[in-house]
Amino acid sequence: xxxxxxxxFMGKKDxxxxxxxxxTKNAPAAIGPYSQAxxxxxxxxxxxxxxxxxxxxxxxxxxxxxxxxxxxKNLGEVLKEAGLGYENVIKxxxxxxxxxxxAAFNKxxxxxxxxxxxxxxxxxxxxxxxxxAEVELxxxxx
Numbered sequence: 001x002x003x004x005x006x007x008x009f010m011g012k013k014d015x016x017x018x019x020x021x022x023x024t025k026n027a028p029a030a031i032g033p034y035s036q037a038x039x040x041x042x043x044x045x046x047x048x049x050x051x052x053x054x055x056x057x058x059x060x061x062x063x064x065x066x067x068x069x070x071x072x073k074n075l076g077e078v079l080k081e082a083g084l085g086y087e088n089v090i091k092x093x094x095x096x097x098x099x100x101x102x103a104a105f106n107k108x109x110x111x112x113x114x115x116x117x118x119x120x121x122x123x124x125x126x127x128x129x130x131x132x133a134e135v136e137l138x139x140x141x142x
Contacts, residue, residue: 018040019038019039019040020038020039020040021035021036021037021038022035022036022037022038022039022044022078022081022082023035023036023037023081024036024077024078024080024081025054026054026077026080026081027049027054027074027075027077027078027081028049028050028052028053028054028057028074029054030047031052031128031129034047035047036078037078037081037082039082039141042140042141042142043138043139043140043141044079044082044084044088044138044139044140044141045136045137045138046075046078046079046136046137046138046139047136048093048095048134048135048136049071049074049075049078049134049135049136050067050071050127050128050129050131050133050134051066051067051068051069051070051071051074051131051132051133052070052074052129053070054074054077059129059130059131063104063132064101064104064105064108064132064133065104065105065107065108067131067132067133068104068105068108068109068133069108071133071134071135072108072109072111072112072113072135075112075135075137076112079139082139083141084139084141086112086113086114086115087114087115088139088140088141088142089113089115089117089137089138089139090117090118090138090139090140091117091118091119091137091138092113092117092118092119092120092135092136092137092138093119093120093121093122093135093136093137094109094119094120094121094122094133094134094135095121095122095123095124095127095133095134095135096121096122096123096124096132096133097123097124097126097127097131097132097133098123098132099123101132101133102121105121105133109135117137
């Protein structure tokens with residue numbers, strides 16, 4: 001589902017859509033006052049995804065590998081709803097609860113982001129719902 005959220009009116013006939021909300025039922029709904037993703041111009045900005053199973057609304061995955069797979073699947077569904085794929089991703093920001101999980105996280109992450117987008121990866125003291133990782137991304141429309 002795509003909903004225009006910001007419009008710029010340029011006279012009586014000219015209207016420029018500045019941003020639109022991207023939403024899919026195939027990824028977890030936002031658990032706060034934010035959107036799964038926003039498109040503006042030729043860029044898509046996603047909110048961080050954690051390993052919530054969209055079918056149950058729960059964290060089913062236990063280890064870092066399983067959680068990373070679920071995160072990447074969730075991001076893939078948001079990309080798909082926007083008409084994009086992993087190959088369109090130009091930047092990711094990754095948050096790990098424990099940097100000791102970096103190698104295992106990286107192995108799974110690399111299965112999805114084969115185009116090797118720019119990336120930041122940091123350890124944080126806590127993540128929502130006690131998960132082990134969270135990833136947000138920026139993708140470009142051609």
